[in-house]
Amino acid sequence: MNTSSFVKLIEIKNLGDARGDLVSFESNKSIPFQIKRVYSLLNTIHSRGYHAHKELKQVLVCLSGKCTVILDNGFTKESVVLDSFNKGLLIEAMTWREMHEFSKDCVLLVLASEHYNEDDYIRDYQTFIKLVSNAQNTYAV
Numbered sequence: 001m002n003t004s005s006f007v008k009l010i011e012i013k014n015l016g017d018a019r020g021d022l023v024s025f026e027s028n029k030s031i032p033f034q035i036k037r038v039y040s041l042l043n044t045i046h047s048r049g050y051h052a053h054k055e056l057k058q059v060l061v062c063l064s065g066k067c068t069v070i071l072d073n074g075f076t077k078e079s080v081v082l083d084s085f086n087k088g089l090l091i092e093a094m095t096w097r098e099m100h101e102f103s104k105d106c107v108l109l110v111l112a113s114e115h116y117n118e119d120d121y122i123r124d125y126q127t128f129i130k131l132v133s134n135a136q137n138t139y140a141v
């Protein structure tokens, strides 16, 4: 049985000092792609996500509070708690994601490799499963 995890975590260094914490995100350095868009989820009172992206890569960082992210590559589901600004969660393309259990004070920062493009979304789970299965069959030898 293959028990290896497909979750990719990035350590975000705290550059702070006695004055307080400081974190920095740089394209193609700490963040493994060119950042084209930054957005944030705040005051979230309901689970969200429930989609995958065809091309988009993202890094999620919980700057304050916590939330739980479920990742699904079509074969395995994994759950990751984001509760520290030291922890970046890299979400590759073709990964179904759901975000749950947002604390009241959760500030989730999202760094994205592309501009917003609705055509890049896969919002139907069965369509996602079909696409990953087809890709698997195409590459299987």
Ligand code: TYD
Pocket (backbone or CB within 6 Å): 037, 039, 048, 049, 050, 051, 116
């Ligand atoms: P969406 O990504 O669908 O959020 P979730 O899947 O978590 O519900 O985004 C919600 C809405 O916000 C959607 O109508 C598109 C819009 N939106 C933008 O215009 N730009 C963005 O960068 C993002 C992330 C969303």
